[in-house]
Amino acid sequence: MTIAHPPIPGTALWVHAHLRGSSLNGRLFREGVRALSEHRDVTTSDLYAQGFDPVLGPRDFAAHDRADGAVQDGAGEPGNIAGLLGEAYARGRLPADVVREQAKLAAAELLVLQFPLWWYGPPAILKGWFDRVLTAGFAHGDLDPASGAPRRYGDGGLAGRRALVVVTAGEDARSIGPRGISGDLESLLFPLTHGVLWYVGIETLDLHVVHDADALGAEGVEHEVQRLRERLRTVDTEPALPFRRLRDGDYRGTRALRADLLPGRTDLGIHLRPPS
Template identity: 70%
Template sequence: MTIVHPPKPDTALWVYAHPRRDSLNDHLLRAGTKALSQRCEVVVSDLYAQGFDPVLSARDLGDRADSRTGIAELAGEAYAAGLLPADVREEQARLAAAELLVLQFPLWWYGPPAILKGWFDRVLTTGFAHGDADPELGVPRRFGDGGLVGRKALVVVTVGEDEASLGPRGIAGDLDSLLFPITHGVLWYVGIETLDLHVVHDADSLDPRGAGREAERLAARIGGLAGERPRLFRRLRDGEYAGTRALREDLAPGRTDLGIHLAD
């Protein structure tokens, strides 16, 4: 059974996934957390500095190696029994308290660094973030429902390419689509609403002055977050998906792009 975790007002968790000090991302981290701390309490999970192990293993499953039980179920049983490792329990406590989640990372091979993917794998366990069904509707409590409803997330990402390359017709693919597995498949899956991406383009070629401008731009964005509306996806519980999988044919007919899952 999934427990719904009400967040503490004016509390934020900033999950940071970059290995280098005095990098562009480091400057963005310091500018962003400074701006955010002026309006709420900020806790930083610096995954590389913490030495966070991204590899899900038997220790995350209560040290059970039962081939008859799925990984998600074993992790859920370990969570319910209080057997998860201390580093995972600490991250879950930080996330449970946070009203705002910030994920900051560089785009590597058109996705997040492995350490952040591992954070998702190990922290968003069954029982903590998802797992049960809506007792009235009989559908899984996911995609707009789950243990982490009531939160918003901001994704801050640095990319080495320009806006055209990562645009709707770009050779690298549209960035919103590339990060759909995070904004929809991870965050919305457990009930977290996402704000528009904050993207720093041409990150590899920025000089110190350009890095300073980007730090100021992020601080300004952080200062105005309270007035932003999240990007809402369709909720599974609203009955717009046939069974529990495909969008009804009468909604966005003829379209197969990822934008069909936006509620707006």
């Protein structure tokens, strides 16, 4: 199976996951889209506003036409969930809401994911968007023709794209920093930046974090709006996080980093290439 979704240059998809339009996140969403639209063609997915259903269910699985013309939902079919979703994608049987989201993502050169940090991760609605939209056959699951290995971690169906993660946190930079009681935010979001985005080939930029989001006054909100606008003006020239690619041999013969690379270290930073 070959996956090819070349993005359209100059396009962006902004995925927003907050339920209140009057919130700080709502303000940042509107101002950010306006700023990014000054130099890109921006499409949005405001997940709460559009009523996106995050629950992966039988309707998402491969459907089969029966001899009597009826359609089964595939929920009782053997095989793992990824395989069933891949079959549904191949047959053109994915639900209409998923197909719309996949079309927006396939066209986008830049992906912006914006959300508040809830229980040290994204809201459930965004996790469900990943579950339902990043299906096998669309975002992953094809093989490298040269090696026969799966294309993932820096390669795959959505390679050629970059992502900016915009996250608001109620804590300050110390409590959610490298020595903070809440853990380092970059480590907390490693499952997103590396395990989701990098897995399907999307390069990730440095996080854009709004700290103390619950305590900002009017002046603080305006400062954060302007800071986001400034970030978006330079986003095209920023370097991406230098995660190691699976295909480059650093994990040769295993899914663990080779023993001769950074021996003795077990932190998540080992998956970043050192400066040359």
